[in-house]
Amino acid sequence: MSIVLITILTLAGLGALAAVILYLASQKFKVFEDPRINQVEEALPAANCGGCGFPGCRAFAEALVKADDISDLNCPVGGADVMATVANILGKEMGKSDPLVAVVRCNGTCEHRPRLNEYEGATSCAVAAALYGGETGCSYGCYGLGDCVEACDFNAMYMDEKTGLPVIIEDNCVACGACVDACPKEIIELRKKGPKSRRIFVSCVNQDKGAVAKKACDVACIGCGKCAKVCPFDAITIENNLAYIDYDKCRLCRKCVPVCPTNAIHEINFPPPKPKPAKEQEPANTPESSN
Amino acid sequence: MLKTFSLGGIHPADRKISAGKSIEVLPLPKRVVVPLAQHIGAPAKTELKKGDQIKTGQVIAKSGGFVSANIHSPVSGKVFKLDEVVDASGYRKPVIIIDVEGDEWDESIDRSETLKTEISLSSEEIIKKVGEMGIVGMGGATFPAHVKLSPPPGKKCDVLIINGVECEPFLTSDHRVMLEKGDELIVGVKILMKALKVDRAVIGIENNKPDAIQHLTTLTENEQGIEIQPLKVQYPQGGEKQLIDAVIGRQVPSGKLPIEVGAVVHNVGTTLAVYEAVQKNKPLIERVVTVTGPGVSKPSNFLARIGTPVSQLIEAAGGLPDNTGKVIGGGPMMGKALSNLEVPITKGSSGILVLPHEEAHRKPVENCIRCGKCVSVCPMGLEPYLLMIEAEKELLDRAESDNIMDCIECGSCSFTCPANRPLLDYIRLGKGNVGKIIRNRN
Amino acid sequence: MNQKLVVSPSPHVHSGDSVPKNMYGVIIALIPALLASLWYFGIGALIVTLTAIAACVLFEWVIQKYLMKATPSISDGSAAVTGLLLAFNMPSNLPIGLIIIGAAVAIGIGKMSFGGLGNNTFNPALVGRVFLLISFPVQMTSWPVPVASRFQYLDATTGATPLSVVKEGLSSGASLSELMGEIPSYLNLFMGNMGGSAGEIAGITLVLGVLYLLWRKIITWHIPVSVLGSVAVFAAILNISDPESYAGPLFHLLTGGVLLGAFFMATDYVSSPMSKKGMLLYGVGIGLITVLIRVYGSYPEGVSFAILIMNAFVPLIDRYMKPKRFGEKVKTTKVQKQ
Structure with a gap:
């Protein structure tokens, strides 16, 4: 009987001692942490994609709590809703940020851009880019090996087998920028999603001279500048034989789309073209030129 | 037992089908395209204009820095265009395009066949000449030769090693040079010895070229300080570090140049070019x-x-x-x-x-079965299977501590992998990325 | 030329080596031992071997096809090797049901749950074997008597293995010299005339097999030599310390699964270290644990456990036993100078 008693007492004593030590230790080594960090973290989408520029949602939450002005900080995944919640928790002014979306600035499908050789190394754009300029005559275009798709954590990209180009599923894209970093050719760009997801961009990054670019790919931007001439808002610049539309200036008037001789300018999510009577000639009459 | 290097190595089939074919002079092309970056280092700079008339051997682009090399016109004719064309890498690089008209050589070049054995230039003059004549490593690395001939202060070279290994399957150009230009080659070796102020030179030749070993042994019988070292056939013996290990048993430490162990290596082709440059005033064209x-x-x-x-x-x-x-x-x-x-x-x-x-x-890629063959063939003692994973997953700090930068890109790992894994593809990529990090750090 | 040029990074040639070549090489190397097991255990060995191979291949195919939704790769021979080795590690009178359970554990848990060939931490055949040994200890340790049970399967007359004779004898107080009379001569042990698992008994055939593997360069000498060497050394130390209670090195090498384990199980590519130094350490670990289990443990035989235990250390060994780097020697002396 006494053995049982001694055993029970000893164990109970040990337990009590351990509890005291643990309590003391937890008091002594207590780290003060702003409780709002946890609140903010909970409000964030926990995607840990790094799209905000911080390593994970926790780090972003810490930064949000620390910063006096959070208008520069934005969670691309959560968007305005999440940022409003966060701003509410912290009692700070939230910034205005238009939602972004990734666009693929290459339209060099198999049809438009003939393959001149056959790549057969490791299936990785980065490996191919370290080796050479690619299967086609265009050394700026998409390799079609899917590093961007691999990098996407949101199931927002897939490789179109037919065209050999990546496709972005707009609804899933959170504009975290992982694909932008993964692309060795800097083809993918984050652009403003635009009202009703409508946007216009030059779907080409080829900086070769017009004739060379055109020879390599039917739909390459040849840097002719026609689009820049018709643009009423000075949104288009031509640099290194390549047109670029500044999405902050672009007002989606779409005047540049029809004048492009190679159809390199893409419009997305606009309603299907209605029959429009001789609208195309109008812009050519305006003598303004942005160059 | 023949000498060879100490770690790893593979034995790809020789297939030197052109070994018995003597060197033929190729007729002049109608038009040549001369890239401005044919060497490691800064690209050369040109001042030519379209339509300029030039002679064979004339400088057409000047060295763009210390680690760089002059480029000379390989033909005579008229400059057709200065342009950017797609080079072997598929990227556009600046070139000079020349339309060939006749073959008029610059007067300063001695085109006679006579062997000139007497070396009249001093060490410094030789190095200067080698630089002026645009000579670079002709084994493939294209490192400017005059840089190798000028050891950095505090380092001393005590042996010159001539690379006659030609361990790549199929290739026979160095083999033919050793057979047909033996006399010139030996003079070239002596010039390099004089430039480096060393009294010992070793020509390393793999055992699959017995005729070259025989020929050069006969030629060097009465030469002081020049030895012929037959080597066991093993790839990549032509790699600079492997060759030094094989010939004199010294291992160049990680990240260091051969001069660290007192050796300088030059290829057979380079040596011949040095002879022609110094004795005949002929640039590398x-x-x-x-x-x-x-x-x-x-x-x-x-x-x-x-x-x-x-x-x-x-x-x-x-x-x-x-x-x-x-x-x-x-x-x-x-x-x-x-x-x-x-x-x-x-x-x-x-x-x-x-x-x-x-x-x-290539054959389809399979799972790594961890057979360890890539580890055992790696001549640098690395773990290719691990480096590939680290490069693929961008674990670059670990890749660096696993010595990824030591990789000489010989391809032994990919060659030997039973699962056909693209080991070197990824290691090369990882090397590039780690290299960027290291450069940014400094 | 009408086709496009292929562009790929170097190297542009390949040795021609392939996974199936290595796997079928192992199967060829196991054929002498298979013949020996057929000779000694006859019909039982045949049934066990065929069932184990068929079950392993089938499980691999089913799992790859329906669970992993991948193209089955049973033709690479790795499942067949696992099946063959599993059969070699079981007594030849094992009921078919148990063999199938063993194969399911070997392939399903030992291999596929890790992601298939190349990803498994443990040797699959041994996972299956040890699972059976722990779950069905009676069936797994009733050893048919060689030759006599040639035409018997489930009803085979059984006897003890030399290892269990010694183990039980020693624990019941007999001295080693008395027990040695009960076990076959060393020559008989080497030829395989003893009780034991189907494939492990005939040392001579296993030696033939390993010589073939070494000649084909499928394995290197490091693991077999270090396992056998360490078993011999540790056994010899014990034997010298007390010859009456500890058997000699030759006894330990020739009985049980040491030879099969050292030649074919420990050298399994996937679950062994990559560097030569690592292989030696791994082999020594296996040898040491084997002798410890045999001498002090409750099982008469410990090779399977030893290999599985060392398998678990392989990632650690790979992390710290790096191959000798080129130029390393010079580097270390330099560091010391600074």
Whole structure:
């Protein structure tokens, strides 16, 4: 009987001692942490994609709590809703940020851009880019090996087998920028999603001279500048034989789309073209030129 | 037991089908394309204009820095254009395109065949001359030769090693140079010895070239300080660090140059070019190029002018076979696959290899079975399987601590992998990325 | 030329080595031992071997096809090797049901749950074997008598293995010299005339097999030599310390699964270290643990456990036993100078 008693007492004593030590230790080594960090973290989408520029949602939450002005900080995944919640928790002014979306600035499908050789190394754009300029005559275009798709954590990209180009599923894209970093050719760009997801961009990054670019790919931007001439808002610049539309200036008037001789300018999510009577000639009459 | 290097190594099939073919002079092309970056280091700068009349051997682009090299016109004629064209890598690089008119050489060049053994220039003059004549490592690395001949302060060279290994399968240009230009080669060795102020030179030759070993041994019988060292056949013995290990048993430490262990290595082709530059005042405007392959009807060794299009060399060797799958600039282990046959040969082109379709494809990649064969063949004692994962997953700090930068890109790991894994593809990528990090750190 | 040129990074040639070549090489190397097991255990060995191979291949195919939704790769021979080795590690009178359970555990848990060939931490055949040994200890340790049970399967007359004779004898107080009379001569042990698992008994055939593997360069000498060497050394130390209670090195080498384990199980590519130094350490670990289990443990035989235990250390060994780097020697002396 006494053995049982001694055993029970000893164990109970040990337990009590351990509890005291643990309590003391937890008091002594207590780290003060702003409780709002946890609140903010909970409000964030926990995607840990790094799209905000911080390593994970926790780090972003810490930064949000620390910063006096959070208008520069934005969670691309959560968007305005999440940022409003966060701003509410912290009692700070939230910034205005238009939602972004990734666009693929290459339209060099198999049809438009003939393959001149056959790549057969490791299936990785980065490996191919370290080796050479690619299967086609265009050394700026998409390799079609899917590093961007691999990098996407949101199931927002897939490789179109037919065209050999990546496709972005707009609804899933959170504009975290992982694909932008993964692309060795800097083809993918984050652009403003635009009202009703409508946007216009030059779907080409080829900086070769017009004739060379055109020879390599039917739909390459040849840097002719026609689009820049018709643009009423000075949104288009031509640099290194390549047109670029500044999405902050672009007002989606779409005047540049029809004048492009190679159809390199893409419009997305606009309603299907209605029959429009001789609208195309109008812009050519305006003598303004942005160059 | 013949000497060889101490770690790893593989034995790819030799297939030196053009070994018995003597060097033929390739007819002049109609137009040459001379790239401005034919060497490691800064590209050369040109002041030529379209329409300028130039002579063979005239400087057409000046060295762009200490680690750089002059470029001389390989032909005489008129500058057609200064342009940017797609080179072997598929990217656009600046070139000078020259329309060939006759073959009028610069007067300063001695074109006679007579052997000139007496070395009149001093060490410094030799180094200067080698730099002026645009000589670079002709084994493929294209490192400017005069830089190698000028050891950094505090370092001393005590042995010159001449690389006659030619461990790449198929290639035979160095082999033919040793057989046909033996006398010139020995004088070249003596010039390099004088430049480096050393009294010992060793020519390393693999045992699969007994005729070259025999020939050079006879020639050097009465030469003081020049030895011929036959080596056991093993790839990549032609790698600088492996060759030093094989010949004199010294291992160059990680990240260091051969001069660290008192050795300087020059290729056979480079040595011949040094002879011609110093004794004959002839710049590096032509080189021996092997054109070979299982389907090539006339495998040959050509003496071709720099800037000749690859297609013309293949034409001279009997044309491109019907079932061609791959054309490689260089050997099968380290050469670059060409996407375009109009690219010119450069100072570093040792061969053109044409592979038929059945040999041009890789086999499907399978899971790593951890057999460890890549580890045991790696001549640098690295773990390719691990480096590949680290490069693929971008664990670059770990890749760096696993010595990824030591990789010499010999390809032994990919060659030997039973699961056909693209080990070197990823290691090369990882090396590039780690290299960037290291450069940013400094 | 009408086709496009292929462009790929170097190297542009390949040795021609392949996973199936290595796997079928192992199967060829196991054929002498298979013949020996057929000779000694006859019909039982045949049934066990065929069932184990068929079950392993089938499980691999089913799992790859329906669970992993991948193209089955049973033709690479790795499942067949696992099946063959599993059969070699079981007594030849094992009921078919148990063999199938063993194969399911070997392939399903030992291999596929890790992601298939190349990803498994433990040797799959041994996972299956040890699972059976722990779950069905009676069936797994009733050893048919060689030759006599040639035409018997489930009803085979059984006897003890030399190892269990010694183990039980020693624990019941007998001295080693008395027990040695009960076990076959060393020559008989080497030829395989003893009780034991189907494939482990005939040492001579296993030696033939390993010589073939070494000649084909499928394995290197490091693991077999270090396992056998360490078993011999540790056994010899014990034997010298007390010859009456500890058997000699030759006894330990020739009985049980040491030879099969050292040649074919420990050398399994996937679950062994990559560097030569690592292989030696791994082999020594296996040898040491084997002798410890045999001498002090409750099982008469410990090779399977030893290999599995060392398998678990392989990632650690790979992390710290790096191959000798080129130029390393010079580097270390330099560091010391600074």
